[in-house]
Amino acid sequence: MSALAERYAQTRDTARVRERALFVSPRIPSELELQARWFAGDFGKHFVSTAGDQIDVVQFGTWNREAGPDFRDAAIRINSSEPVRGCIEIDLLDRSWETHGHAINPAFDTTVLHVFVERSDREFFTRTKSNRNIAQVCIDPATLPEAFAANVPLARPGRCQAPLKDLPAERVCSVLDAAAQFRLRQKANRVRNKIDAHGRDETLFQEIATALGYKENKLPFTLLAQRAPLRLLRENVQNCEALLFGGAGFLEVSDLDVYKRSAREYVRQLWEGWWPHRDELQRLILPANSWRLSSTRPVNHPQRRLAALAILARDWSRLQRASGKSSVDAANDFFQALEHPFWNFHYTLTAAASPKKMALIGESRVADILANVLFPFWVAHDLQASSRPTTRLWDEYAKLPAQLSNRRLETAATRLFGNDSRRQEFLKTVAHQQGLLQIYEDFCMEDNSDCAQCPFPEQMRKWT
Numbered sequence: 001m002s003a004l005a006e007r008y009a010q011t012r013d014t015a016r017v018r019e020r021a022l023f024v025s026p027r028i029p030s031e032l033e034l035q036a037r038w039f040a041g042d043f044g045k046h047f048v049s050t051a052g053d054q055i056d057v058v059q060f061g062t063w064n065r066e067a068g069p070d071f072r073d074a075a076i077r078i079n080s081s082e083p084v085r086g087c088i089e090i091d092l093l094d095r096s097w098e099t100h101g102h103a104i105n106p107a108f109d110t111t112v113l114h115v116f117v118e119r120s121d122r123e124f125f126t127r128t129k130s131n132r133n134i135a136q137v138c139i140d141p142a143t144l145p146e147a148f149a150a151n152v153p154l155a156r157p158g159r160c161q162a163p164l165k166d167l168p169a170e171r172v173c174s175v176l177d178a179a180a181q182f183r184l185r186q187k188a189n190r191v192r193n194k195i196d197a198h199g200r201d202e203t204l205f206q207e208i209a210t211a212l213g214y215k216e217n218k219l220p221f222t223l224l225a226q227r228a229p230l231r232l233l234r235e236n237v238q239n240c241e242a243l244l245f246g247g248a249g250f251l252e253v254s255d256l257d258v259y260k261r262s263a264r265e266y267v268r269q270l271w272e273g274w275w276p277h278r279d280e281l282q283r284l285i286l287p288a289n290s291w292r293l294s295s296t297r298p299v300n301h302p303q304r305r306l307a308a309l310a311i312l313a314r315d316w317s318r319l320q321r322a323s324g325k326s327s328v329d330a331a332n333d334f335f336q337a338l339e340h341p342f343w344n345f346h347y348t349l350t351a352a353a354s355p356k357k358m359a360l361i362g363e364s365r366v367a368d369i370l371a372n373v374l375f376p377f378w379v380a381h382d383l384q385a386s387s388r389p390t391t392r393l394w395d396e397y398a399k400l401p402a403q404l405s406n407r408r409l410e411t412a413a414t415r416l417f418g419n420d421s422r423r424q425e426f427l428k429t430v431a432h433q434q435g436l437l438q439i440y441e442d443f444c445m446e447d448n449s450d451c452a453q454c455p456f457p458e459q460m461r462k463w464t
């Protein structure tokens, strides 16, 4: 597996100095997204402070339920010293520390690190009420992989269409395989870093939650899995569904009359489970505007996915066993057999019951979890054990049949293959779809010359 991935990595990294278009600026995430990405470790663990000190995050801590900084029970190391324990505060602007009143608020006294995106023109020191200086780290959202997602290439055939058209199908497939192997390895490395920060089970739980959020609700699902971690749900296993629904903000209406008769008993049970925890978790309840509910198909409604996440937390040891086999069949059997007496027949908490039974997690979502969560996990495990993942995993991955297409994939296919009659054939597997996306991100999204200076066509002519 690694030789092909290596070959692709060289193709990707040679031939040009990457330059961003002059007027494209990175998308700045909201403060909530920034906090979620920080906690997930997407910005890394090693930083240089504004004063030039080496800062290593030893523990990211937990989301703070009480008044005070965003994360508590964290630990950092300054210039390789003994770990310093305390809280971490994250802001968009350095001066928010002052404008939000943290400098005079004793609840912020235990802060050990102030993280922000933008520095003010004038030098700013983060100080506590007792006048202690706090280390500052400035993070750059442009380092996040999809930071320039606004730079969307047009869906029209590109310059590489010509060389690709002349290449025999096996060579095109070999390019796609190489890009897919590279992408899988990148994901596995990301998973490995996250396991270092949060442990294996929490990482798996967070990754599955994110996948259950689809594109539209990735952030609220990620936040929920971070704020109601697997450990907390396992400690309250009887109420874990109620904790997730309450934390999601779906139990804020206390009047049972708004629910259909068929839902009232279920909602009442959720309420009873949530009520004893509501006060202590109130600060972490997601605001209603975190959710995008209108653009999802009813069967994919986040409430159905949340119930699936609760079942996974409850049956964690079964999931561990299914995942531990590193087998597509075992994972498929596990996910497709998930049952829920209410959600098998309901689209939302308030909708009327459906006469037809619906799968809790459909086939295409399971395929997505396999491709984007479980395989990267399995490869990460193999990489740890042997530094080279086994070819068996790749062979299994390469066999996964493609699921639904999406706009990004269609744009990529149009740019690279145009009307090549083999286009559908090239995208029949998850691996080839993923390979195409990797090429699109590495070359099309990095190109500012309308293909003229893109090195990919020349690299393809040389691909043997």
Ligand code: SF4
Residues within 6 Å of the ligand: 157, 158, 159, 160, 161, 415, 416, 439, 443, 444, 445, 447, 450, 451, 454, 455, 456, 457
């Ligand atoms: S930018 Fe490069 S990879 Fe993308 S379509 Fe143009 S030539 Fe092909």
